Amino acid sequence: MRRPPLQKNHAYLGIAALLAFLIAIPFFASDYWITLVTLILIFTVYASGWNLFSGLTGYTNFGLAWFIGVSGYISSLLIADHSFSWLFAWPIGAVLTSIASIGVGYILLRIKGVYFAISMVALTEGTRELFGTEYLTAITHGGKGVPFVAGIKLSSLYWAILLLATLTLLICYKITSSKFGLRLLAIREDELAAETLGIRTTRDKIIAFALSAFLVGLAGAIHFTYQNYIDPSFAFSIHLTLTPIVMTLFGGVGTVFGPVIGATLFTFIHEILWAELSLLYMSVFGAILMVLILFFPQGLLGWMKEREILPRIRKI
Amino acid sequence: MSTKEPILRIEGVVKKFGEVLALDHCSFDVKPGSITGLIGPNGAGKTTLFNIITGVLQPDQGHIYFGGEEITGKKPYEIARKGVGRTYQIIRIFPKMTLLENLIVVGKGRERKVIEKAMDLLHLVKLSEKRDDYASDLSFGQQKLLSLAQVLMLDAQLILLDEPAAGINPTLQNELMALVHRLNEQGKTFIIVEHDMKVILGHCENVIALNYGQKIAEGSCSEIERDENLLEHYFGR
């Protein structure tokens, strides 16, 4: 069922054209549209990053906001209080978050299934409370938050997140079709069997977890620079975990391009709902989540693969 | 008696679950290139022993040596990489992965080599036409064959089969056992847990009988077969 090379070239051409268009956006589009696409790209990284770990290993990370918040806080505080340039603050935030996630993963990834999910929620909630307590006010400014200005133009921020999103997708593409990706899938399917077949499950899980933390953390740092503000309830908000999960579920868990489709669609839905129906906004999200699990668990791309509208390969 | 060093040596292994003694000072050797049957009633400790050999469980006492090297306390993946493979009583393949992926994921080394080898093994177990199907689409017997192919992908020298013949039709059963013999001739060592005494007596050279976690008999098939008392007592014949 290999696709003919001509079609493959078409796909590459299409992607190149799309990229060229995205790179050009700041030259002709209004700030509103640049902002919208920036958000799509941020959430693309969140969703793909979640999918890279949870979609492949089956360990549901209910603490994505922990990656976002920790990295967001580190980078925001570096910019606000220590006059770092965003160019250094972002990667420092992401790298430190990734290193911290190795520690967290080493400890929490031995906990399986629902317990892992809950322990990540507990970690996120606990960290949020901790960042808001009076004991850490000297560092975190407590619950009242940190406003700051990073002095980066919107167009530069846009290109930065475009680069990150492109890299993230490339990494996801490479991994899902690699032996490493298959090993992660094997962990999802049957961890014990994988281990007795010689797969170093703990190491592989931690690598995927830390990689996810790095990518998501970097996007988180960019996100809060874009917002010019951070506070504990915003940084560790359940929305930041939930929305990428909904996006991924819609597009197709474990697929490469599902999260992008989900992120694009749901950012638009967010725009419309927030304006028209802000009070019931979360209800709609909750209801969509339920409907997806009940009637559409394989997601859009999964469904298309099942119907053989798309070839059943892991590279899509 | 062969003078060759045993490929597997179990030495005084004890395993307790709470107050229950699952294995009680169990000791035996397995010769390289042999097919050994492991028999005993339900709860005799056979599967526990497999779990201990493969590092899934840790023994409370005792030692396990593989190829002369102690493997007690090693992690499952380390033991697997040293060359101990196993299949499970309840099949544990990767259902939502294709057959080919089920094998590639186990392989080590260059991708092209791995794929080649995986295809060879799929041919061997006569599943090559289904290589792009999900493993969950296979019949129970075919899944057992795939599971064996995974172990072969690992280059295991010692292969532990947990009830390979149970629940599959006689044709496939014969096919599977024929494959075991062929692999045995190529030098692979097998330990087989099986309830069906026909399978054990028909295919194994040596038999070890366990009960209440203790080794109660060991010998060639004919010796075990002659031990009417044992058979009657433990297997209700």
Add this chain to the structure above:
Amino acid sequence: MLNFLEILIRGLMLGSVYALVGMGLTLVWGVVGIVNIAHGEFVMLGAYFAFWAFSLLHLNPLLSVLLSIPVFFSLGVGIHKKITERLVKEHELSALILTFGMSILIWNLAQFFWTNTYRSVSYLTGNFPLMGLVFAKSKTVSFGLAVGITAGLFLFLKYSKWGKAIRATSQNPEVALVCGINTMKMRMFTYGMGIALAGAAGTIISLQWVIFPQMGASYISKAFAIVVLGGLGNIHGALAGGLIIGILEAMVTQYLSAKMAQIIPSATILLILLLKPTGLFKK
């Protein structure tokens, strides 16, 4: 200054209500196999049930507590029949995500219809002295109600046919199948009981604290801490876990700060999962 004994009693009273919430969660999780993230929302609904019954119908809140049990039982049975039963055979994480969605849906709807206003049922106010200590009337009555419901639950589980079946299943899911128990009916029944416990806890909570649409979040995190402390499906463990969480909360609030007390559930979950993931108590 409050003395140690008083804080301990306050913690026990708190804990008795938390235990109700935790026992409901552990029942449903252990027997039905569904992790109900929306459990806290049923506590919230229970609280509003008592509030509206009191302010619109002038129904005595103590009566609401009794009424809430059949009402929320039916609600739970209905929800399980229509929604969660479909997920019993699926991966447990499906239920986790689904009930997460349900949780958001419920609190947001509550917010939409009832607004974010903090409300309370001013029914039993004031204190009374006893043996040199001062007790709030509402808290004492709440404690009595919680103890009563817990006792009723334990009697039910111990002596009724259904209760025995539920206990057997929570200890070993295969037993139920072997004993010819209609597992689907039992799952519905258990789910109903779990929700009834959450609802009843909510009505009790409305007697002593303010209620608002997002209050469920703090109860679900406590309930998870209780389940983890007590061991999955372990009802007695959940009772003990509830009391422990209550006492810890009272102590930390008194000696450190209310803000630090909010970290207790998260910290407990993390610590127990790391040190003793099977919980502190034997079945």
